[in-house]
Amino acid sequence: MKLISLVPSITELLYTLGLEQEVAGITRFCVHPQNWFRTKTRVGGTKTLNIEKIRALRPELIIANREENVKEQVAALQELFPVLVTDVNNYPEALNMISAIGAATQRTSEAAALVSAIEKEFAGLHIPVQKKAVYFIWKDPWMTVGGDTFISDMMHRAGFTNLYATKNRYPVVSMEEVQALAPEYLLLASEPYPFKEEHRETLQQLFPGCRVLLVDGELFSWYGSRMLKAPTYFQVLQKS
Structure with missing residues:
Protein backbone atom coordinates (compact mmCIF):
# COMPACT_ATOMS: atom_id res chain seq x y z
CA MET A 1 0.00 0.00 0.00
CA PHE A 122 -1.39 8.39 31.17
CA ALA A 123 -2.81 6.11 33.87
CA GLY A 124 0.39 6.65 35.82
CA LEU A 125 0.15 10.43 35.55
CA HIS A 126 -0.81 12.01 38.86
CA ILE A 127 -3.11 14.98 38.30
CA PRO A 128 -2.53 17.59 41.02
CA VAL A 129 -4.71 20.52 41.95
CA GLN A 130 -5.48 22.28 38.69
CA LYS A 131 -3.60 25.53 38.08
CA LYS A 132 -5.34 28.33 36.17
CA ALA A 133 -3.56 28.81 32.86
CA VAL A 134 -3.65 30.38 29.41
CA TYR A 135 -1.86 28.60 26.57
CA PHE A 136 -0.60 30.82 23.74
CA ILE A 137 -0.14 29.48 20.21
CA TRP A 138 0.44 32.79 18.40
CA LYS A 139 1.24 36.47 18.78
CA ASP A 140 0.31 39.48 16.62
CA PRO A 141 -2.49 38.75 17.20
CA TRP A 142 -2.31 36.86 20.48
CA MET A 143 -4.17 33.57 20.13
CA THR A 144 -5.01 30.91 22.67
CA VAL A 145 -6.95 27.61 22.66
CA GLY A 146 -10.60 26.94 23.42
CA GLY A 147 -12.07 24.02 25.30
CA ASP A 148 -12.94 22.01 22.19
CA THR A 149 -9.31 21.42 21.22
CA PHE A 150 -6.88 18.55 21.75
CA ILE A 151 -4.48 21.00 23.39
CA SER A 152 -7.07 21.97 26.00
CA ASP A 153 -7.58 18.30 26.88
CA MET A 154 -3.82 17.86 27.24
CA MET A 155 -3.67 20.98 29.44
CA HIS A 156 -6.14 19.40 31.81
CA ARG A 157 -4.18 16.15 31.93
CA ALA A 158 -1.01 18.15 32.59
CA GLY A 159 -2.64 19.81 35.61
CA PHE A 160 -3.82 23.10 34.13
CA THR A 161 -7.30 24.60 34.01
CA ASN A 162 -7.77 26.29 30.64
CA LEU A 163 -9.18 29.75 31.39
CA TYR A 164 -10.58 29.84 27.85
CA ALA A 165 -12.31 26.47 28.06
CA THR A 166 -15.70 28.11 27.39
CA LYS A 167 -14.47 29.40 24.03
CA ASN A 168 -14.20 27.44 20.79
CA ARG A 169 -11.13 26.63 18.71
CA TYR A 170 -8.48 29.38 18.73
CA PRO A 171 -9.76 32.75 19.99
CA VAL A 172 -7.87 36.00 19.54
CA VAL A 173 -7.33 37.71 22.92
CA SER A 174 -5.92 40.93 24.33
CA MET A 175 -3.39 41.23 27.13
CA GLU A 176 -5.89 43.29 29.15
CA GLU A 177 -8.44 40.51 28.85
CA VAL A 178 -5.93 37.88 29.95
CA GLN A 179 -4.78 40.00 32.89
CA ALA A 180 -8.38 40.30 34.07
CA LEU A 181 -8.60 36.50 34.25
CA ALA A 182 -5.68 36.42 36.74
CA PRO A 183 -3.94 33.29 35.43
CA GLU A 184 -1.45 31.46 37.61
CA TYR A 185 0.45 30.23 34.55
CA LEU A 186 1.04 31.40 31.00
CA LEU A 187 2.20 28.64 28.68
CA LEU A 188 4.07 29.74 25.56
CA ALA A 189 4.16 26.95 22.98
CA SER A 190 7.13 26.18 20.76
CA GLU A 191 4.75 25.79 17.81
CA PRO A 192 3.07 26.89 15.62
CA TYR A 193 4.53 30.23 16.74
CA PRO A 194 8.13 29.72 17.94
CA PHE A 195 8.00 31.50 21.28
CA LYS A 196 11.45 32.23 22.73
CA GLU A 197 12.98 33.42 25.98
CA GLU A 198 12.57 37.06 24.97
CA HIS A 199 8.80 36.58 24.73
CA ARG A 200 8.74 34.86 28.10
CA GLU A 201 10.64 37.74 29.72
CA THR A 202 8.32 40.34 28.20
CA LEU A 203 5.21 38.58 29.45
CA GLN A 204 6.73 37.94 32.84
CA GLN A 205 7.03 41.73 33.27
CA LEU A 206 3.37 42.15 32.30
CA PHE A 207 2.29 39.36 34.65
CA PRO A 208 4.58 39.67 37.71
CA GLY A 209 2.45 37.39 39.89
CA CYS A 210 2.23 34.65 37.26
CA ARG A 211 4.59 31.87 36.16
CA VAL A 212 5.41 32.21 32.45
CA LEU A 213 6.77 29.01 30.92
CA LEU A 214 8.08 28.01 27.50
CA VAL A 215 6.52 24.62 26.73
CA ASP A 216 6.99 21.93 24.10
CA GLY A 217 4.09 22.48 21.72
CA GLU A 218 4.50 19.05 20.15
CA LEU A 219 3.80 17.31 23.46
CA PHE A 220 0.58 19.31 23.89
CA SER A 221 -0.67 19.18 20.29
CA TRP A 222 0.71 16.12 18.48
CA TYR A 223 -1.82 13.29 18.66
CA GLY A 224 -0.29 9.93 17.81
CA SER A 225 2.82 8.13 19.00
CA ARG A 226 4.32 11.32 20.50
CA MET A 227 1.62 11.03 23.17
CA LEU A 228 3.81 8.33 24.74
CA LYS A 229 6.25 11.04 25.82
CA ALA A 230 3.69 13.51 27.13
CA PRO A 231 3.01 12.17 30.66
CA THR A 232 6.69 12.25 31.67
CA TYR A 233 6.96 15.80 30.34
CA PHE A 234 3.78 16.83 32.14
CA GLN A 235 5.18 15.49 35.42
CA VAL A 236 8.17 17.80 35.02
CA LEU A 237 5.93 20.78 34.22
CA GLN A 238 3.88 20.17 37.35
CA LYS A 239 6.99 20.94 39.40
CA SER A 240 7.70 24.20 37.54
Whole structure:
Protein backbone atom coordinates (compact mmCIF):
# COMPACT_ATOMS: atom_id res chain seq x y z
CA MET A 1 0.00 0.00 0.00
CA LYS A 2 1.44 3.35 -1.06
CA LEU A 3 0.62 6.07 1.50
CA ILE A 4 0.82 9.84 1.71
CA SER A 5 0.52 11.64 5.05
CA LEU A 6 -0.59 15.27 5.12
CA VAL A 7 -0.34 15.56 8.92
CA PRO A 8 2.99 15.84 10.82
CA SER A 9 1.90 13.94 13.93
CA ILE A 10 0.34 11.18 11.82
CA THR A 11 3.53 10.88 9.77
CA GLU A 12 5.36 10.08 12.99
CA LEU A 13 2.60 7.63 13.88
CA LEU A 14 3.02 5.81 10.56
CA TYR A 15 6.73 5.51 11.30
CA THR A 16 5.97 4.03 14.72
CA LEU A 17 3.61 1.52 13.10
CA GLY A 18 6.45 0.32 10.89
CA LEU A 19 5.31 1.73 7.54
CA GLU A 20 8.74 2.75 6.23
CA GLN A 21 8.28 1.18 2.81
CA GLU A 22 4.64 2.18 2.39
CA VAL A 23 4.90 5.94 3.02
CA ALA A 24 5.77 7.68 -0.24
CA GLY A 25 4.96 11.32 0.52
CA ILE A 26 4.85 13.72 3.48
CA THR A 27 4.57 17.49 4.00
CA ARG A 28 7.42 19.89 4.63
CA PHE A 29 6.25 20.18 8.23
CA CYS A 30 6.60 16.43 8.87
CA VAL A 31 9.88 16.80 10.76
CA HIS A 32 9.70 13.51 12.68
CA PRO A 33 11.37 11.17 12.04
CA GLN A 34 14.33 13.12 10.72
CA ASN A 35 15.39 10.44 8.22
CA TRP A 36 11.93 10.57 6.60
CA PHE A 37 12.06 14.38 6.53
CA ARG A 38 15.34 14.13 4.62
CA THR A 39 14.43 11.31 2.24
CA LYS A 40 10.67 11.17 1.60
CA THR A 41 9.03 13.16 -1.19
CA ARG A 42 7.54 16.40 0.19
CA VAL A 43 4.18 17.31 -1.28
CA GLY A 44 3.96 20.90 -0.02
CA GLY A 45 2.81 22.36 3.27
CA THR A 46 -0.18 21.12 5.25
CA LYS A 47 -2.29 23.98 3.86
CA THR A 48 -0.44 24.45 0.56
CA LEU A 49 -0.48 21.01 -1.00
CA ASN A 50 1.02 20.35 -4.41
CA ILE A 51 -1.76 18.33 -6.02
CA GLU A 52 0.35 17.46 -9.07
CA LYS A 53 3.14 16.02 -6.92
CA ILE A 54 0.57 13.95 -5.06
CA ARG A 55 -1.00 12.79 -8.32
CA ALA A 56 2.43 11.71 -9.62
CA LEU A 57 2.99 9.49 -6.59
CA ARG A 58 -0.27 7.61 -7.29
CA PRO A 59 -1.06 6.86 -3.64
CA GLU A 60 -3.46 4.11 -2.63
CA LEU A 61 -4.40 6.05 0.52
CA ILE A 62 -3.95 9.64 1.65
CA ILE A 63 -4.32 10.53 5.33
CA ALA A 64 -5.51 14.05 6.08
CA ASN A 65 -6.96 15.97 9.00
CA ARG A 66 -10.01 18.22 9.14
CA GLU A 67 -8.16 20.98 10.98
CA GLU A 68 -4.63 20.65 9.62
CA ASN A 69 -5.56 20.61 5.94
CA VAL A 70 -7.64 22.87 3.70
CA LYS A 71 -11.12 21.52 3.00
CA GLU A 72 -11.07 22.42 -0.70
CA GLN A 73 -7.70 20.77 -1.27
CA VAL A 74 -8.82 17.60 0.50
CA ALA A 75 -11.99 17.56 -1.57
CA ALA A 76 -9.92 17.82 -4.76
CA LEU A 77 -7.80 14.87 -3.65
CA GLN A 78 -10.91 12.83 -2.79
CA GLU A 79 -11.90 13.00 -6.45
CA LEU A 80 -8.62 11.31 -7.38
CA PHE A 81 -7.68 8.95 -4.54
CA PRO A 82 -9.02 7.36 -1.34
CA VAL A 83 -8.60 9.85 1.51
CA LEU A 84 -8.95 9.10 5.21
CA VAL A 85 -9.87 12.37 6.93
CA THR A 86 -9.13 12.32 10.66
CA ASP A 87 -10.68 14.63 13.25
CA VAL A 88 -9.05 14.74 16.68
CA ASN A 89 -10.26 17.11 19.40
CA ASN A 90 -9.43 15.22 22.61
CA TYR A 91 -7.55 12.28 24.11
CA PRO A 92 -10.18 9.57 23.43
CA GLU A 93 -10.51 10.68 19.82
CA ALA A 94 -6.72 10.50 19.46
CA LEU A 95 -6.71 6.87 20.60
CA ASN A 96 -9.59 6.08 18.25
CA MET A 97 -7.67 7.71 15.40
CA ILE A 98 -4.62 5.53 16.08
CA SER A 99 -6.81 2.42 15.95
CA ALA A 100 -8.52 3.58 12.74
CA ILE A 101 -5.22 4.22 11.00
CA GLY A 102 -3.92 0.87 12.20
CA ALA A 103 -6.91 -0.82 10.59
CA ALA A 104 -6.60 1.19 7.36
CA THR A 105 -2.91 0.38 6.96
CA GLN A 106 -3.02 -3.27 8.02
CA ARG A 107 -1.24 -2.53 11.28
CA THR A 108 -4.09 -3.37 13.67
CA SER A 109 -2.02 -5.21 16.26
CA GLU A 110 0.74 -2.59 16.25
CA ALA A 111 -1.82 0.18 16.72
CA ALA A 112 -3.50 -1.72 19.57
CA ALA A 113 -0.14 -2.13 21.31
CA LEU A 114 0.57 1.60 20.93
CA VAL A 115 -2.84 2.57 22.31
CA SER A 116 -2.29 0.27 25.28
CA ALA A 117 1.15 1.79 25.95
CA ILE A 118 -0.23 5.35 25.79
CA GLU A 119 -3.09 4.46 28.15
CA LYS A 120 -0.60 2.94 30.60
CA GLU A 121 1.56 6.08 30.57
CA PHE A 122 -1.39 8.39 31.17
CA ALA A 123 -2.81 6.11 33.87
CA GLY A 124 0.39 6.65 35.82
CA LEU A 125 0.15 10.43 35.55
CA HIS A 126 -0.81 12.01 38.86
CA ILE A 127 -3.11 14.98 38.30
CA PRO A 128 -2.53 17.59 41.02
CA VAL A 129 -4.71 20.52 41.95
CA GLN A 130 -5.48 22.28 38.69
CA LYS A 131 -3.60 25.53 38.08
CA LYS A 132 -5.34 28.33 36.17
CA ALA A 133 -3.56 28.81 32.86
CA VAL A 134 -3.65 30.38 29.41
CA TYR A 135 -1.86 28.60 26.57
CA PHE A 136 -0.60 30.82 23.74
CA ILE A 137 -0.14 29.48 20.21
CA TRP A 138 0.44 32.79 18.40
CA LYS A 139 1.24 36.47 18.78
CA ASP A 140 0.31 39.48 16.62
CA PRO A 141 -2.49 38.75 17.20
CA TRP A 142 -2.31 36.86 20.48
CA MET A 143 -4.17 33.57 20.13
CA THR A 144 -5.01 30.91 22.67
CA VAL A 145 -6.95 27.61 22.66
CA GLY A 146 -10.60 26.94 23.42
CA GLY A 147 -12.07 24.02 25.30
CA ASP A 148 -12.94 22.01 22.19
CA THR A 149 -9.31 21.42 21.22
CA PHE A 150 -6.88 18.55 21.75
CA ILE A 151 -4.48 21.00 23.39
CA SER A 152 -7.07 21.97 26.00
CA ASP A 153 -7.58 18.30 26.88
CA MET A 154 -3.82 17.86 27.24
CA MET A 155 -3.67 20.98 29.44
CA HIS A 156 -6.14 19.40 31.81
CA ARG A 157 -4.18 16.15 31.93
CA ALA A 158 -1.01 18.15 32.59
CA GLY A 159 -2.64 19.81 35.61
CA PHE A 160 -3.82 23.10 34.13
CA THR A 161 -7.30 24.60 34.01
CA ASN A 162 -7.77 26.29 30.64
CA LEU A 163 -9.18 29.75 31.39
CA TYR A 164 -10.58 29.84 27.85
CA ALA A 165 -12.31 26.47 28.06
CA THR A 166 -15.70 28.11 27.39
CA LYS A 167 -14.47 29.40 24.03
CA ASN A 168 -14.20 27.44 20.79
CA ARG A 169 -11.13 26.63 18.71
CA TYR A 170 -8.48 29.38 18.73
CA PRO A 171 -9.76 32.75 19.99
CA VAL A 172 -7.87 36.00 19.54
CA VAL A 173 -7.33 37.71 22.92
CA SER A 174 -5.92 40.93 24.33
CA MET A 175 -3.39 41.23 27.13
CA GLU A 176 -5.89 43.29 29.15
CA GLU A 177 -8.44 40.51 28.85
CA VAL A 178 -5.93 37.88 29.95
CA GLN A 179 -4.78 40.00 32.89
CA ALA A 180 -8.38 40.30 34.07
CA LEU A 181 -8.60 36.50 34.25
CA ALA A 182 -5.68 36.42 36.74
CA PRO A 183 -3.94 33.29 35.43
CA GLU A 184 -1.45 31.46 37.61
CA TYR A 185 0.45 30.23 34.55
CA LEU A 186 1.04 31.40 31.00
CA LEU A 187 2.20 28.64 28.68
CA LEU A 188 4.07 29.74 25.56
CA ALA A 189 4.16 26.95 22.98
CA SER A 190 7.13 26.18 20.76
CA GLU A 191 4.75 25.79 17.81
CA PRO A 192 3.07 26.89 15.62
CA TYR A 193 4.53 30.23 16.74
CA PRO A 194 8.13 29.72 17.94
CA PHE A 195 8.00 31.50 21.28
CA LYS A 196 11.45 32.23 22.73
CA GLU A 197 12.98 33.42 25.98
CA GLU A 198 12.57 37.06 24.97
CA HIS A 199 8.80 36.58 24.73
CA ARG A 200 8.74 34.86 28.10
CA GLU A 201 10.64 37.74 29.72
CA THR A 202 8.32 40.34 28.20
CA LEU A 203 5.21 38.58 29.45
CA GLN A 204 6.73 37.94 32.84
CA GLN A 205 7.03 41.73 33.27
CA LEU A 206 3.37 42.15 32.30
CA PHE A 207 2.29 39.36 34.65
CA PRO A 208 4.58 39.67 37.71
CA GLY A 209 2.45 37.39 39.89
CA CYS A 210 2.23 34.65 37.26
CA ARG A 211 4.59 31.87 36.16
CA VAL A 212 5.41 32.21 32.45
CA LEU A 213 6.77 29.01 30.92
CA LEU A 214 8.08 28.01 27.50
CA VAL A 215 6.52 24.62 26.73
CA ASP A 216 6.99 21.93 24.10
CA GLY A 217 4.09 22.48 21.72
CA GLU A 218 4.50 19.05 20.15
CA LEU A 219 3.80 17.31 23.46
CA PHE A 220 0.58 19.31 23.89
CA SER A 221 -0.67 19.18 20.29
CA TRP A 222 0.71 16.12 18.48
CA TYR A 223 -1.82 13.29 18.66
CA GLY A 224 -0.29 9.93 17.81
CA SER A 225 2.82 8.13 19.00
CA ARG A 226 4.32 11.32 20.50
CA MET A 227 1.62 11.03 23.17
CA LEU A 228 3.81 8.33 24.74
CA LYS A 229 6.25 11.04 25.82
CA ALA A 230 3.69 13.51 27.13
CA PRO A 231 3.01 12.17 30.66
CA THR A 232 6.69 12.25 31.67
CA TYR A 233 6.96 15.80 30.34
CA PHE A 234 3.78 16.83 32.14
CA GLN A 235 5.18 15.49 35.42
CA VAL A 236 8.17 17.80 35.02
CA LEU A 237 5.93 20.78 34.22
CA GLN A 238 3.88 20.17 37.35
CA LYS A 239 6.99 20.94 39.40
CA SER A 240 7.70 24.20 37.54
